[in-house]
Amino acid sequence: MKVCYISSFYPPLVFGGAEIYVQRISEKLVQQDHEVVVVTTNSKISVKPVIEKRNGVKIYRIHPINIYSIYNTLSKPDIIKPIWYMIDLLNIHSYIIIKNILMKEKPDIVHVHNFKGFSFAFDAVKSHNLPLMFTMHDYFLECIKENLFRSCYTICQSPPLLCRSYIELQRYLKDNKPDIVTAPCQFVIDKLKNDGFFEKTRTTKLPLGIELGNNKKIEKEYEIIDILFAGRLNIYKGVHILINAFRQIKYKNIHLHIVGEGKEMEELKKIAEHNPDITFYGFVSENMLIELYKKANIAVVPSIWYETFGIVIIESFKFSTPVIASNIGGFPELVENGYNGFLFEAGNTDELKKILENLIENPQELKRLNDNAFESVKKYSMEEHTKKLMRLYEELLKQKSKGVQ
Numbered sequence: 001m002k003v004c005y006i007s008s009f010y011p012p013l014v015f016g017g018a019e020i021y022v023q024r025i026s027e028k029l030v031q032q033d034h035e036v037v038v039v040t041t042n043s044k045i046s047v048k049p050v051i052e053k054r055n056g057v058k059i060y061r062i063h064p065i066n067i068y069s070i071y072n073t074l075s076k077p078d079i080i081k082p083i084w085y086m087i088d089l090l091n092i093h094s095y096i097i098i099k100n101i102l103m104k105e106k107p108d109i110v111h112v113h114n115f116k117g118f119s120f121a122f123d124a125v126k127s128h129n130l131p132l133m134f135t136m137h138d139y140f141l142e143c144i145k146e147n148l149f150r151s152c153y154t155i156c157q158s159p160p161l162l163c164r165s166y167i168e169l170q171r172y173l174k175d176n177k178p179d180i181v182t183a184p185c186q187f188v189i190d191k192l193k194n195d196g197f198f199e200k201t202r203t204t205k206l207p208l209g210i211e212l213g214n215n216k217k218i219e220k221e222y223e224i225i226d227i228l229f230a231g232r233l234n235i236y237k238g239v240h241i242l243i244n245a246f247r248q249i250k251y252k253n254i255h256l257h258i259v260g261e262g263k264e265m266e267e268l269k270k271i272a273e274h275n276p277d278i279t280f281y282g283f284v285s286e287n288m289l290i291e292l293y294k295k296a297n298i299a300v301v302p303s304i305w306y307e308t309f310g311i312v313i314i315e316s317f318k319f320s321t322p323v324i325a326s327n328i329g330g331f332p333e334l335v336e337n338g339y340n341g342f343l344f345e346a347g348n349t350d351e352l353k354k355i356l357e358n359l360i361e362n363p364q365e366l367k368r369l370n371d372n373a374f375e376s377v378k379k380y381s382m383e384e385h386t387k388k389l390m391r392l393y394e395e396l397l398k399q400k401s402k403g404v405q
Contacts, residue, residue: 001393002035004107006098006121008070008114010040010059017311018114018137021208023057028386030056037105039098041117043071049097060101062117064094070117082162085144088119089169095120102128109393112178113137116146122177131396134178135206136188137308141170141197149236149305171196179396182206184309185330191306204392207333208309209385210318210377217374218294218320222363225254227356228296228321230289230312233262238302238326238347240264243271243278245353251360252277257292259284293319297366298359301325304346310334313341317377322369324355340369340376 005026009019019040026036035058042050042061049060063069066087068076073084098121102110110125111133112118125132138146144166148156159167174197181203183189189203227246231237239258246256256278258268265280272278284292293299299316301307306329313323313334323341325331335341344351359366 001029001109001390001397002037002105002107003029003393004037004039004102004105004110006039006110006112006115006118006125008041008116008118010038010061011054013041013043013071016114016137017309021137021311022113024211024382025386025389026057027055028382032386037101037107039101039118039121041070043069045069049101058105062094062097064088064091064097064117066091066117081144085166088117089173091118091120094118095124098124099127102130108397109133111135114140116140119173122174126177131393131400132178132180133392133396134174134181136181136183136192139188139191139306139308141174141192142167142195147236147305153235153304155305167195176200179399180204180392182392184208185333187306187330187333188308206388206392207380207385208311208314209380209382210311210314212318212377212381212383215318215377217371220297220320220367220370222297222366223253225251225297225360225363225366226257226295227254228257228259228292228299228316229301230259230292230299230315231301233258233260233264233268235264236303236305237262238304239268240271241302241304241347241349241352242300243268245349245356246278247272247275248349248353249357249360251357254356254360255279257281257296259289259292290319293321296321297370298356299323300352300356301331302346302352303328303331305329307331314377314380317373317380320370320374322366322373324352336376340373 005022007019007022009015011023026038029036038057038059040061042063046063049062052059067084109131112121113135114137115121139148140146150156178201181198181201184207186205229239229242233239259281261283299321301323303326309330316323323335325335325343326346327343328346335343337343342355344355
């Protein structure tokens with residue numbers, strides 16, 4: 001089977017988990033003797049696509065014409081960003097290039113992931129009458145910031161007029177064009193459907209997967225309770241809530257490890273007040289992160305926005321580490337309260353502190369959670385994920401061959 005993935009970004013240019021997933025699944029399919037083509041953006045200005053091959057995957061890197069590069073979005077003033085997004089919504093340049101690539105490559109199926117920079121990709125695919133799958137990794141259809149998070153640090157429940165216009169246009173341009181829509185959690189599907197997207201389109205939950213290999217249960221030490229956060233240090237990740245909860249814990253046999261970078265780093269260090277039991281690592285190598293997962297007794301994921309999945313949760317499970325997570329977004333679909341971790345009200349520092357203190361007081365309870373976390377990860381293997389994905393591809397191809405939409 002020949003599959004074409006369309007993704008805003010692709011390694012080594014990484015801004016989030018979606019592009020890492022696209023790389024992993026692309027290389028996995030190549031290992032299984034499928035042919036994979038990836039269409040993504042290019043950080044360098046180029047009139048024509050730049051073609052390369054990495055680990056057997058053929059990659060087309062495109063630089064869509066716009067007022068600035070997609071890679072410079074964060075550094076641009078908010079006043080000009082709506083112009084960029086309106087051009088992207090109607091970008092004929094990227095439409096023509098993607099359409100020509102599809103004509104040349106003739107894939108059996110096209111799978112769109114994040115499409116910022118490629119808003120006309122859906123139309124380019126349908127112009128060739130190719131089977132189209134779309135995976136929702138975020139809320140870009142409803143929010144140009146992708147996370148439904150207001151600048152006042154609350155979730156957007158009632159979008160302003162400009163945002164409502166954007167949503168209506170996205171609905172008009174994208175709705176019912178994919179043959180099937182997937183998401184890593186049911187929460188995302190329900191949210192988008194409740195907001196009027198893909199009401200007539202087949203949707204299905206498809207959790208992401210990770211490589212398990214010959215994974216073995218990790219035996220933990222409990223003299224010092226090591227607590228781990230791994231992720232971007234942005235306000236909506238809720239790291240400040242974790243630090244505040246940690247500082248209020250009455251026990252001293254604890255240490256908080258904070259891994260990741262982001263614009264809130266310095267502010268978070270101020271909140272920590274040079275506490276010797278809190279370590280900021282910044283960006284670390286994969287091997288270093290694995291060692292921290294193995295060492296950790298507890299991982300905490302305190303996000304205050306609607307997370308769509310939580311790779312860090314299943315990676316924690318892989319290393320026998322239970323997770324305390326905000327009861328928000330897709331997290332409750334991964335963390336079973338009292339089995340492989342605990343859920344707490346998003347933003348509730350006191351509740352998080354009480355859960356942590358209870359586990360510190362009860363190492364036997366913590367050991368039970370460690371064991372259950374290890375068992376939980378087995379259903380999130382990349383092998384199992386790939387099998388489910390290929391079944392969806394095959395079903396879609398059969399539907400197309402029979403003329404069923």
